[in-house]
Amino acid sequence: MSAITVGRPVALRRPIYGWALHDGFVVARRNLIQTLRVPELLFFSLVQPVIFVLLFAYVFGGAIPIPGDGASSADAANAYRQYLMPGIFGQTVAFAAAASTVGLAEDMSRGIIDRFRALPMSPSAVLLGRTFADAVRQILVLAVLSITGLLVGWRINNGLFSALLAYALLLFFAYTVAWVGAWIGLSVPNPETANTAGLAWLFPLTFLSNAFVPISSMPDWLQPIAAYNPISTLVLSTRELFGNPTGIQPHYWSLDHAALYTLISCAVLIGIFAPLAVRKYRNATSR
Amino acid sequence: MSDKPAVYAEGITRIFGDVKALDGMDLVVQRGQVVGLLGPNGAGKTTMVRILSTLLKPTGGHAEVAGFDVVKQANQVRRMIGLTGQYAAVDEYLTGRENLRMFGDLFHLTPKYVKARSEELLTSFDLDDAADRSVRTYSGGMRRRLDLAASLIARPEILFLDEPTTGLDPRSRLGMWQVINDLVADGTTVLLTTQYLEEADQLAQDIVVIDHGHVIAHGTAEQLKDQIGGDRIEVTVHDAATAERAARAMESVISGHPLIEGNKISAPVSGGSMVLVGAIRALDLEQIEITDIMLRRPTLDDVFMSLTGHLAEDETQRPEPTRRRGVRRR
Ligand SMILES: Nc1ncnc2c1ncn2[C@@H]1O[C@H](COP(=O)(O)OP(=O)(O)O)[C@@H](O)[C@H]1O
Numbered sequence: 278m279s280a281i282t283v284g285r286p287v288a289l290r291r292p293i294y295g296w297a298l299h300d301g302f303v304v305a306r307r308n309l310i311q312t313l314r315v316p317e318l319l320f321f322s323l324v325q326p327v328i329f330v331l332l333f334a335y336v337f338g339g340a341i342p343i344p345g346d347g348a349s350s351a352d353a354a355n356a357y358r359q360y361l362m363p364g365i366f367g368q369t370v371a372f373a374a375a376a377s378t379v380g381l382a383e384d385m386s387r388g389i390i391d392r393f394r395a396l397p398m399s400p401s402a403v404l405l406g407r408t409f410a411d412a413v414r415q416i417l418v419l420a421v422l423s424i425t426g427l428l429v430g431w432r433i434n435n436g437l438f439s440a441l442l443a444y445a446l447l448l449f450f451a452y453t454v455a456w457v458g459a460w461i462g463l464s465v466p467n468p469e470t471a472n473t474a475g476l477a478w479l480f481p482l483t484f485l486s487n488a489f490v491p492i493s494s495m496p497d498w499l500q501p502i503a504a505y506n507p508i509s510t511l512v513l514s515t516r517e518l519f520g521n522p523t524g525i526q527p528h529y530w531s532l533d534h535a536a537l538y539t540l541i542s543c544a545v546l547i548g549i550f551a552p553l554a555v556r557k558y559r560n561a562t563s564r
Numbered sequence: 565m566s567d568k569p570a571v572y573a574e575g576i577t578r579i580f581g582d583v584k585a586l587d588g589m590d591l592v593v594q595r596g597q598v599v600g601l602l603g604p605n606g607a608g609k610t611t612m613v614r615i616l617s618t619l620l621k622p623t624g625g626h627a628e629v630a631g632f633d634v635v636k637q638a639n640q641v642r643r644m645i646g647l648t649g650q651y652a653a654v655d656e657y658l659t660g661r662e663n664l665r666m667f668g669d670l671f672h673l674t675p676k677y678v679k680a681r682s683e684e685l686l687t688s689f690d691l692d693d694a695a696d697r698s699v700r701t702y703s704g705g706m707r708r709r710l711d712l713a714a715s716l717i718a719r720p721e722i723l724f725l726d727e728p729t730t731g732l733d734p735r736s737r738l739g740m741w742q743v744i745n746d747l748v749a750d751g752t753t754v755l756l757t758t759q760y761l762e763e764a765d766q767l768a769q770d771i772v773v774i775d776h777g778h779v780i781a782h783g784t785a786e787q788l789k790d791q792i793g794g795d796r797i798e799v800t801v802h803d804a805a806t807a808e809r810a811a812r813a814m815e816s817v818i819s820g821h822p823l824i825e826g827n828k829i830s831a832p833v834s835g836g837s838m839v840l841v842g843a844i845r846a847l848d849l850e851q852i853e854i855t856d857i858m859l860r861r862p863t864l865d866d867v868f869m870s871l872t873g874h875l876a877e878d879e880t881q882r883p884e885p886t887r888r889r890g891v892r893r894r
């Protein structure tokens with residue numbers, strides 16, 4: 278028997294839960310295997326947020342007062358660490374979008390995308406797989422961050438269930454920005470540009486939020502922008518769910534309903550960027 | 565569906581900006597046939613293969629693969645075809661086995677089938693030992709073999725191979741030829757592209773010669789060689805005046821219009837090495853002294869020169885047309 282005989286395959290699967298999801302998982306598995314095959318990359322993606330925690334906890338700690346909290350300066354430093362950790366969580370999951378941008382731009386520049394596109398697979402699978410794998414990777418990142426946080430004195434004060442809700446919200450946000458990142462990755466001309474483009478929008482977005490400084494300490498004209506920034510509401514909900522200090526909030530609808538506003542923002546962002554990205558992917562020829 | 569040709573394309577055009585990559589390309593490949601698309605770099609071979617394998621939409625024209633429209637029924641087409649592009653399309657970080665599994669899964673084959681088929685392919689492509697190594701560690705020849713194996717995972721009826729041996733060392737090239745010939749023996753319909761007449765001759769029964777995005781000739785290797793006059797005889801004599809005489813002297817031996825460039829005569833011949841003897845006799849009879857004489861197999865350059873007719877119009881510019889096209893020669 279020759280192994281390269283042709284003819285129709287004997288065994289085709291039946292769809293169980295829709296081919297888009299099935300194919301998405303196959304691609305996600307590939308992306309996660311890639312992560313494991315390049316441990317250096319994984320290592321450095323973990324080192325960066327850990328350095329952030331140490332830097333903020335020991336260098337800036339206490340320099341930024343949280344209104345309404347802490348009397349003595351030792352208390353203030355501790356309060357800032359409690360305040361800080363959810364901010365770093367939020368910032369870290371937001372920056373995960375850059376990985377989606379770079380990863381997808383690299384995929385598009387390689388020959389393998391041609392094979393994907395010549396297969397009878399779901400056209401959204403490459404994007405579903407990419408965003409899903411990038412969000413899954415954040416589980417590990419959040420675990421390492423949490424342990425570092427606990428070591429420098431951060432505490433979960435609101436029980437396990439609330440904490441799990443906080444992590445779930447963070448991961449949903451990571452998944453959301455992965456779609457934005459994926460869309461940018463499809464829009465850039467080459468992988469070199471992807472690195473810059475993938476990060477450019479994230480800096481203003483995270484720094485115009487309450488991740489590191491309270492909104493009430495910002496100039497008046499900036500406050501509404503920061504208040505309606507989904508990163509602010511993500512971080513605020515996370516603080517509430519972990520039982521960490523939130524500081525005094527100015528009154529905005531988004532801040533008063535932080536978790537709800539975050540969920541709505543995520544749904545809207547996915548609703549906009551997922552179809553945009555899928556359409557871009559369909560039209561893109563490999564570059 | 566089985567009565568439809570494997571590939572049917574009519575008047576395909578494809579424009580990139582102001583480049584007309586394909587300009588009214590017609591192509592028919594019958595089931596079980598092996599067709600070689602022969603053309604120099606930039607002729608439009610890759611563009612044609614990408615259109616037929618649903619990766620690119622044509623600007624104009626109509627194409628069917630296995631009876632399905634490549635634009636409107638792209639997914640049905642994808643079920644029927646295997647594609648091995650000009651550059652290996654496998655994942656660098658995955659192992660050979662993981663790659664095959666991924667493509668099999670994406671083809672929606674059962675895990676059991678994928679497993680058995682992968683083993684089969686890894687063995688017959690001599691990749692057993694490397695199966696669990698990351699593709700990053702593979703040589704160029706191994707990548708190409710894995711790439712071809714990946715296109716065969718679902719036993720496609722129609723296989724597209726875009727320059728399957730370009731960039732391979734001679735040994736890997738022979739190995740690849742062997743694999744392709746085995747596939748063909750098993751009844752796969754194959755459309756392959758190449759820049760080399762020799763390769764088209766080795767692999768394909770039918771050859772379609774394209775240039776500037778359209779067909780300029782087609783037929784079997786034999787027919788094409790006849791058309792361009794088969795072998796060429798090249799004679800060098802003392803001076804240009806003698807060359808004219810020599811050309812006249814050889815008239816009965818050669819089978820086409822002789823080209824004279826200074827003291828060199830080049831002419832198509834048919835009849836193998838015996839024509840050398842005939843030519844030497846004819847020249848001897850006229851007492852023409854021969855500086856050099858040789859019989860040369862036709863090259864792709866000759867095919868193009870005789871098919872596009874550049875040569876007849878401007879004999880002094882003989883090597884130019886091919887050089888401008890950038891034909892790579894081995
Ligand atoms: N994506 C593209 N954008 C612009 N021009 C292209 C593109 N693809 C191919 N071309 C042009 O189309 C012509 C045919 O290219 P191609 O099909 O790759 O030729 P071949 O495979 O025969 O070498 C060339 O002039 C090439 O530069």
Ligand SMILES: [Mg+2]
Nearest residue numbers: 609610650727
């Ligand atoms: Mg090509």
